Amino acid sequence: MREIGLSKEEVIQELRLRLEGDLSFTDGRILGSMCTYPHEFAQLVFLMNIEKNLGDPGLFPQTAELEKETISMLGELLSNPNACGHIVTGGTEANILALWTAKRLRGNEFRNEVIVPESAHFSFDKAADLLGLKLVKVPLDSRFRVSIEDVERTINSRTLAIVGIAGTTGLGVVDPIDRLSELAVEHDLYLHVDAAFGGFLLPFLKELGYEAPKFDFSLEGVSSITVDPHKMGLVPIPAGGILFRNKEIYSTTAWRVSYMAGGETTQATLVGTRSGAAAIATWAMLNHLGRKGYRDIVKRCMELTLWFVEKVKSLDFIDIVVPPVMNIVGIKTEGVEIQAVAQKLRAKGWAIALFPSHIRIVIMPHVRKSHLEKFLNDLQEVIKSLGASKP
Ligand code: 0PR
8 A cells, every 4th residue: 555645536536437437327238237327316415424333333424224124115116015125235245145044943963955046046065054054956947037846846854935926136036035935834944035036027017918927925835035135126226125024034143242432232134334325325215216106217127028028039040049038138159159259249339148048137227228239239239240150
């Protein structure tokens, strides 16, 4: 570190140079990310509350109150205004907290297996490793949803929990959570739903008349849900969400702390010192946009997604993997390796996500039709240059 600091102008100038190579959501190249440019009002509110620390809620009791209200609003969106939980750092922390809770609630040396779909986000691998749990990965059906028969077959006396995904990372499909819920009730298992992405879409898709499978607390077997404001909620990072069905489940991971400056408290999150600004910015966005505001955003993203899907389907040698449930499109190729296509597209500057057999495009609010038109042109060119041929 330098002895004498630079002026603010010098630092800003240096930062400008050093960060020049970063992509920006506004330049139209980011088509594979689940994040977007945070809403400007959320940025303002975030900055206005930059010092709030929910790790010591006694110092910021009203921030803590707003966080509770935020969780209750998210709970209402997910059919349970009595849900308890927190605004956390993201989907990874939320998923870790869910499995940690399941473990403390019902786990033991013998009962330590968690059944997850093959499509589960890698945060579950991290969680299992941290918590000493064993993940059992179950195959998917022809629509890339978890195979219920295989889940049923896998359940045994060592099973602690089941995970269902409402909006998979790769394709945005929704597992048959209603059937998972029945199995959870029947076998007395903890059911966690990862709706990190889909939680901010499915309730609005339903209101817009799209097919939106049930996935939330209206299903009696669901114990907890991950829902991330920093994805489709338009809130700045770090804003994840973990919601538990009731206080009893929630309190399982609450740790008492007596020495805090703000007085005795409990912490039920993985991290201690944590952003109150993220919780307040989420509260502000829910109140500012309201259901109609979010519904309009989802409507625009979905309409653009369906337009894009038709375009993709009309091109030679490529197709969609599965009809999209939400604003995520999987593109597969025929007669040419998907990895080669992705490499060329990336060389042309496109920030797309690459899965083993498909490219993922996420039509987030920053994505415009003109970006997609340019992308489709490049995609066609790349396929041609690779000499695709019918197998
Ligand atoms: N659950 C699901 C279903 C997810 O898709 C993700 C992340 C998580 C949990 C974990 O969330 P955090 O990353 O907030 O901990 N999904 C995105 C993905 O893997 C994360 C992401 C976002 C990656 C933006 C890249 C990016 O540019 O695609």
